[in-house]
Amino acid sequence: MSLTINQRTVGDVSVLDLSGKVTIGAGSVQLREAIRKLIDGNNKKILLNLGDVSYVDSSGIGELVHSFTTTSNAGGVLKLLNLTKKIQDLLAITKLLTVFETFTSEDEAIKSFNK
Amino acid sequence: MEQSESTIALTINSNFKFTELVASVTDNITQIVGFAEEEAHWISLSVRESVINAIKHGNKLDSDKAVDVKFVISEEEIIIYVRDYGEGFDPTRIPDPLDPTNLLNPNGRGIFYMRTFMDEVDFSNHPQGGTIVKMLKKKATLEST
Numbered sequence: 001m002s003l004t005i006n007q008r009t010v011g012d013v014s015v016l017d018l019s020g021k022v023t024i025g026a027g028s029v030q031l032r033e034a035i036r037k038l039i040d041g042n043n044k045k046i047l048l049n050l051g052d053v054s055y056v057d058s059s060g061i062g063e064l065v066h067s068f069t070t071t072s073n074a075g076g077v078l079k080l081l082n083l084t085k086k087i088q089d090l091l092a093i094t095k096l097l098t099v100f101e102t103f104t105s106e107d108e109a110i111k112s113f114n115k
Numbered sequence: 116m117e118q119s120e121s122t123i124a125l126t127i128n129s130n131f132k133f134t135e136l137v138a139s140v141t142d143n144i145t146q147i148v149g150f151a152e153e154e155a156h157w158i159s160l161s162v163r164e165s166v167i168n169a170i171k172h173g174n175k176l177d178s179d180k181a182v183d184v185k186f187v188i189s190e191e192e193i194i195i196y197v198r199d200y201g202e203g204f205d206p207t208r209i210p211d212p213l214d215p216t217n218l219l220n221p222n223g224r225g226i227f228y229m230r231t232f233m234d235e236v237d238f239s240n241h242p243q244g245g246t247i248v249k250m251l252k253k254k255a256t257l258e259s260t
Contacts (some may be wrong), residue, residue: 023134023163024131024134024167025131025132057160057163057164057167057225058164058167058224058225058228059167059225061224062220062221062222062224063221065219065220065221066221068219069219069221086156090228093227093228093231094212094213094218094224094227094228095213095218096218098218099218099219
């Protein structure tokens with residue numbers, strides 16, 4: 001299964017619900033395009049919901065980092081919601097949990113953008 | 116009891132679409148050996164990372180060049196060999212992904228993950244060209260769990 005991205009808006013936050021694999025090839029490219037489209041549309045508060053992501057490799061982790069830097073460089077903020085245990089492990093061992101702001105509650109995540 | 120080894124080998128062209136195939140084969144093999152689900156997941160990820168490196172950095176995306184993957188399994192462990200046909204590389208020159216200046220680099224974590232999740236990861240140059248990655252993972256014993 002490749003990656004499916006569903007976009008919705010909660011207040012002024014763009015939420016991307018990711019489902020499937022974020023790996024080298026299709027998944028990474030799709031995520032990059034989705035982020036680029038949001039930034040181009042001046043949507044700079046982005047929440048990535050990773051709860052239904054079944055598999056991530058180093059390319060997928062790299063794409064999360066790329067999404068973060070692309071958004072930051074455009075003056076925006078990107079945060080992560082519902083990390084799976086395995087994604088959390090991959091982020092933790094490469095110290096990326098110190099980079100990303102992560103949430104287990106969508107409500108709290110949305111509120112945090114406007115604090 | 117007899118301690119027998121089995122060998123499974125496959126060869127793919129340098130195309131990322133075949134990484135799924137190799138990952139599926141790896142999942143089947145780790146199931147045969149009897150690895151726990153989480154260990155099996157990380158072994159599969161390590162094999163996937165190694166194959167991606169072989170395609171991307173070893174064979175430089177040349178789809179005419181092969182990647183050989185060989186699994187040697189016993190009741191206690193799995194050894195995986197991944198060979199490319201590139202010009203070889205020096206693993207000591209890989210930047211440390213934990214260095215604060217590299218944290219936001221989107222690349223450079225694959226080998227770090229392989230070394231984290233496998234018990235041994237060794238790189239060597241094949242005498243006829245290319246790099247061989249050898250990865251070993253022992254099954255967790257009751258004492259170590």
